[in-house]
Amino acid sequence: MSLKNVIAPFSAWARAVQKPFTVPTAETFRPGADRYRGWHINDTEQCIGCGTCSDICQNSAIDMKPVDEPNKGDSGLRPLVDYGRCCWCALCVDVCPSGSLGLSSNYIWIDRDPDVFRYIPGVDRKEWDSDEKGWRKDDGFNLVDPDRVPMPMMMPVEDRVKTWAEVVLGYTEAEARAEAARCVECGLCVAACPAHMHIPDYIAAIRDGHYDVAVNHIYDNNPLPEMCGKVCTRRCEDVCSIGVNGDPLAIRWLKRFATEQFSDLSAVLSHEQPQIGTGKSVAVIGGGPGGLTTAFYLAVRGFKVTVFEALPQVGGATFFGIPKYRFPLGSLEKQIKLMTDWGVEIKTNHKVEPDEFKQLQQDYDAIYIGTGLLKPSSLRAEGEDLPGVMPAIEMLIDHHLGKTVEVGQHVVVVGGGNVAIDAARISRRLGAEVTIAYRRRLEDMPADYEEIEDAEAEGVHLMTQNIPLRVEQLPGGRLDFIWGPAEMISEGGGRPRPKLIEGIENHLAVDKVIVAIGQKPDLRWLPADVAEQISNSWGGITCDENGMTAAPGVFAGGDLVNSTADAISAIADGLKAVDGIINYLGLGTKP
Amino acid sequence: MSVFDYTTQPGFDLISETPNAGTTVDPKEVQLWFGPQHPGITGNMSVQLWLEGDTIKRGITHVGYLHRGFEKLMERRKFIQSFPIVCRMCVAEPDTTEYLLASSLEELSGLDQAVPEKGQWLRTLVMEMSRLQVTLMVMGGQVGTMGMGTAPNWTYTLRDFLLDSFEELTGGRVYHMYITYGGVRRDLTPGFAQRLEATLDRIEERLPYLDDLILNSAVFQQRTQGVSVVPAEWADELGITGPVLRAMGVARDTRRDYPYLKYPELDFKVCTATGSDIYARTQVRRAEIAESIHIIRQILQMMPQEGPYCAKLPNMLTWTIPAGSTYVRAESSRGEMGFVMVTDGSDTIRRVHLRGPSYTNAVTILERMLPGMNIADLSATMVSLQTCPPEIER
Amino acid sequence: MFDINHGNLDDSPDVGQEIVRRIHDRFGDFPARFQKADLVRLDVPQKDIIPVLSWLRTETPFVQLTHLTAVDWLEDGQFELMYLVTAPDLMVSLHLCVRLDRAKAEAESVFNLWLQAETYEQEINEMFGIHFPGSPRQGVPFILEGWRDMPPMRRDFDTVAYCDRTHPVRPGREHQDSRVYVGRKFGEKGYLK
Incomplete structure (x- = not known):
């Protein structure tokens, strides 16, 4: 032990007079760091x-x-x-x-x-x-996966327009399970879906590889899931919580994946519904998604259900309104087969006439009307009656019934909805140059954004803020599509509206003008008194909360009734009518 | 549920719940419980002692006051939910266990390749900062057990400046919860490096004065030289690592021997001392403080300023990891810490086991060092072995 | 350490490969997995584990027991013991894994090879109920003084039930799962099931 070491500790005394580092916390609030994790x-x-x-x-x-x-x-x-x-x-x-x-x-x-x-x-x-400070979410660190598994598409793009084959290839098993694993099972999609499908449940089943369980969840409130899996307007994806700061779950593609796993649905599906409807019969007029939904779930419960369809094929707008490169006929037929297997009787090429309707009211315990919107809205521009100006809906029906549709070399499609896009993409496949003319901006287009992207990829030219002025006949059978540019005006709280900029006329020489600016109801097939009783100001039908019209025992749904006019809303209406009919006939548990 | 009764297990009658029951009581013998509530004990544990005068005849370590069943809890949680748990396995030094959890599961899930460069650097930074702050604390604690108050005040203050840096970087002073799967949770804040440098300078400035209070102090030398010598032949047999091993003159260090993170790119030496007594262990810690400062300065120099700090993660609520098992290790301030990780293909851990140096230090080694020890040296011995009860009980 | 049949292990370019080859030669063809530069996993049958460990401890540089732990494979009716044996000078570890019959739950002690095994085996005995005959602290409580329930690290020990019993949730807490709540609030129901 040296003297140096004895003295060494006393060096600390030099610091006795220094100011301490400690802070009296009771008197001084020490703020947390910028990133502090507090309350x-x-x-x-x-x-x-x-x-x-x-x-x-x-x-x-x-x-x-x-x-x-x-x-x-x-x-x-x-x-x-x-x-x-x-x-x-x-x-x-x-x-x-x-x-x-x-x-x-x-x-x-x-x-x-x-x-x-x-x-x-x-x-x-x-x-x-x-408090501006504290711990906040940071973009570089994400505990949920914001990036969607990309959907494989038929390649290359330029070849797509040469074929009617399905464009979207569908997820592989690994891709589907990876995509399903992104779900956080919050259930917001259940609320947003008009039919309130059990979305988180079937996504979880897909994630775990239990596709039969998934299909059973899906069929719980949708008898056309393969159709919805391919072409649904998917409002579920709009509210998806992952979509707030990322890509929403590909709910639609996952549903498609699950249903495509089984070629024979009756092998995996089962139900244990009590046969409450035995001895009761229901007529469904119009074989669209709403009518088929009502028919299917009533048939499951033992009702005798007959579907009357005017066209040679049921499916309604999902049959004639959706091009086959999005929704092949085989997919539809697979779902229809399950319905007929489970007891739904379908009469195609059977258009109900007013007298027959009266008879149906006599013969059946309840009637469901789901005839949709078939009367095209007019262009309201001079020259709309010229030959070569045709409604998109007629073109689509003719095309899907196998009739030849002549589109010529260059087509202009007026409108911005899914029908317009479908007409445009079909025209592309028929070999025409296609231009879409839409009144508003691109972001205002009601068509599905992926549809718009695909159409552009396939070479469809988009013209927005384009107001048709008139159509004139050109020599040689061609047409002059004359239009004026529009500016967008915001008034009040609504979405901006297009206003024509006066004095400018643009010309576009085309072979056909396809008008796709919406359809209207057509109830002329109903007896006049019934039509009068149940229709409303815009020509559609008004229903109560049970889906029943003003005529007792007559239910309705689909595009005729709701304002959204899409397949999943029609299915939701059909489900509502199922409950409504059961309660109307006094078979339900509700008083 | 069948109730398991260990009293029926073989061997139970050999040593019953109170280990001295049935033995003849020596009239000169005093039985004393050191802890669990005693300022000289290292955390929530106790040593049951049998004394004659102030000489310890024998003793038994008792743990269990802090048992929260972390390993079991982690078996019932999703992977991401385990991560606020592991930091509690060693309160003073949470970053090592966080790193071990992250790297073990990254290895089993294949995510380890995706950890970005900057994430690796930031991990290395907090690991080394953590080693530095704990070593400072233990240095102070070491003399504190001998009744000296000034040095602990200084080292704890210096440590608190480091905790300020941790608070700035990670949002928490003690439980940092910073290292996670794929990297770290947040980027550097602007100006962080300068502030940390200032703290390092401040520590460095104080070190010579600390030496005068500790290593150069005649009292400390008298109290520690030749006291509580860990025999060299125990080193391999008992798996001794860290400062206790290096105080025997054995230059083993996980950072160098089993390179991980960015340590291979850093220049540092493995600090050793001879004597294997408390003094030698304190010398090693003192040298490691300077070495850690040196390492942190290099990291701040070499770390990229730009780039992602965390890999893209899958949805943490549904993440599953293929079945497998592994062992990962890292050098904590006490020595080699390791995680045995077993997964079974589900979204939870099958089994996780923390291997910590305290486990043998506080039980096997301590109990064998007790006979003949003066009771006044017990606290100092325990601190020099860096016994940490939460790590023993997990 | 010099092995007369194989030469010096320290000279081998890949210690992991070499030690596994020697174990295979000497004891049998146990499945080995070379996980990383410093870790090899070997699945050893129960009858061979003590001979392998004794050989490693006494005749090779693998002198250190870094840890010992157990895994409960409830579905398989087995326990797994995992011995991590390290050669500190060669910086390689062997993870030796042994499956035991869960119903019997007994294994030979390695206390006479490594002193600190007494604590590892004491803890495994307490937490898993695996008995190591001859190990000095079997049945002596380590962490769980006064515990009368099943060994808690067994998979069939229900942690949630135990917590509900011993640490009940404070009154007034009520959680709505958003999935269930949304479904109920917006009239979700099934038409098939």
């Missing part, structure tokens, strides 16, 4: 109530609670945090698909009552709600 905050406007925060919380510290004023399209729930359990790991923040949840940098909160440490961030106001 929760939640932007309730952005929050969609998907409950993913609650699912990932390993401490079960988060409960989902119903709140009074939810936003439109969300679940109506908001997270409640129990700080008796929370460990401030902030996984809830990092997983939040909407990015609404965060942690503030505030970490001091003193109270004698332990029960106050439990609140709904954003709803129960706290002083740190407006």
Whole structure:
């Protein structure tokens, strides 16, 4: 032991007079770091109530609670945090698909009552709600997968227009399971789907490789799932929580994948519905998706159901309105076969006339009307009666019934909906140069965005903010399509509306003008008194909440009734009519 | 449910629940419980001692005061949910266990190839910062057990400046929850490197003064030199690692021997000392503080400023990992920590087992060092072995 | 360490390959998986494990027992013991895995090879109920003093039920699963099932 070592520790005395580093916390608030993980905050406007925060919380510290004023399209729930359990790991923040949840940098909160440490961030106001600092979601770190598994397409694009084969190839098993694994099972899609399909359940079954279970979930409220799997307007994907900050789940393609796994559906499907309808009969007029839905689920319950279809093939708009490169006939026939196997009687080429309707009312216990919209809206421009100007719906029906459709070298399609796109893509396949003329902007087009992309890829030329002025006959049988440009005007709260810029006339020489600006109801086949009784101002039919018209025992649904005019809404109407008919006949459990 | 009764198990009658029951009581013998509530014990554990005068005749380590069943909890959680749990396996040094969890599951899932360069650097950075802050704490704790108050005050303050950096980078001071599958959770903040450099300078400035208080102090030398010597022949037999091993003069270090993260690209030496006593172990720690500072400076220099810090992850709520097993290791401040990871193809861990240095240090080694030890040296011995009860009990 | 039949292990370019080859020659053709540069997994039958471990401990540089743990394969009716044996100077580890009959749950102790095995075996005995005859602290509580239930690391021990029993959820907590809540609120029902 040297003297140096004895003295050495005393060197610390030199620091005795230095100012200490410690801070008196009771008097001085030490703010947390910019990224501190303190008390929760939640932007309730952005929050969609998907409950993913609650699912990932390993401490079960988060409960989902119903709140009074939810936003439109969300679940109506908001997270409640129990700080008796929370460990401030902030996984809830990092997983939040909407990015609404965060942690503030505030970490001091003193109270004698332990029960106050439990609140709904954003709803129960706290002083740190407006804290700019704290832990927030970061783009570089994602606990859910925002990127959709790409759908393989028939390649190359230029070859697509030479064939009627299906363009979308469909997921492989590995792709489908990878895509299904992206789902967080929040169920927002269930609310958005008009038919309230059990979407998270069948996606989970696909993820686990139980495709038969998936198909059973799918058939629970959709008898045309392969059709929906290919061409549905998929409002479910619009609300998908993963879609808020990424690509929504490919719900439609997953449904398609599951149903395509089985060529014989009756082998995997089963039902245990009580045969309440034995001895009762129902007539379904119009074999579209709504009518077929009603027919199928009533037949399952023992009703004797007959479907009357005017065309040679049932399916309604899903048959004649959808090109075969999107929805091959085989897919439709497979689903129809299950219906007939399970007891639905189908009479095609049978157009119901007014007198026959009276007879049907006598012979059947209930009638469902689902005849859709078939009368084309007019172009309301001079020259619309010229030969060569044709409604898209007639072209589609003729084409699908195998009749020859002449489109010539150059076609202009007026309109921006799915029918317009279909007419355009069919015309491409018939060998024509195609231009689409649409009144509004590209982003306003009601057609499915993927459809628009595909059409462009296939060489369809899009002209937007284009208002047709008139059509004139040119020498040699051609037509002069004269149009004016439009500017978009925002008035009030509605979407911007196109206004013609006066004085400009553009010319386009074409062989055909295909008009696809919508269809209208046509109820002339009904007896006049019945039509009068059940129709409404725009010529459609009004139903009550059970799907029944003003005429007792007469139900209706589909495009005639709803405003959305898509297949899945028609299916939803059909489901509503199933319950309505059962209750009307006094067979239901409801009073 | 069938109830398992260990009292019916073979061997139970040999040593019953109170280990001294049935033995003759020596009138000169005093039985003493050191811990679980004693300021000199290293965490929530206790040592049951039999003393004669102030000399320990024998002793038994008791753990279980802190058992939360982490390994079992992780078997019932999704992979991502395990990650707020592992940091609690060693309170002072959460980053090592976080890294081990991440790297073991990355290895089994094939995600390890996807971890971006910057993520690797940031992982190395927090691992080394973590080693530095714990070593500082243990240095202070070492003299604290001998009743010296100034040095612990200094080292704890210096450690707190490092915790400020952790708070800035990870959002938490103690439980960082920063290293995760695919990389880390957040990027560097602007100006972080400068602030960390300032802290390193501050630590470096204080080190000579700390030496005067600790290693150069005659009192400390008297109390520690030749005290609690771990025999060299135990090294391999008991799997001793870390500063305890390096204080025997054996230059083994997981960072160099089993290269991981960015350590192969860094220049550092394995610090050793001779004597295998408390003094030698303190010397090793003192040298490692300087070495860690050196490493962190290199990391700040070499780390890329741009680029992603985390790989693209699959949906963590449904992530499944193929069946497999592995062992990953990393050098903590105490020595080799390792995770045995077994997966079975489901979305949860089948079995995870933490191998920590405290496990043998605090039980097998300590119990064998106790006979003949003066009771006043017990705390210092336990700190020098860096016994950490949550790591033993998990 | 010099092995008269094979030469010095330290000189081998790939220690993992070489040690596995020697184990295969000496004890039998156990399935081996070369997982990474420093880790080889070997699945050893129960009858061979003690001879292999003794040989490694006494005649090779694999002198260190880095850890010992168990896995419950409830579905297979088996326990698995995992011994990690390391050659610290060669920086290679062998993961030796043994399946045991779960109903019998007994294995030979390695206490006389490695001192610290007493704690590992004590913990496995307590947490899995696997008995190691001859190991000094079998049946002595390690972590779970006063525990009277099934060994808790067994897969059939229900952690959730145990937690509900011993740490009940505070009153007033009520969780709505969004999937169920949305389905109910928006009239979701099945028409087939």
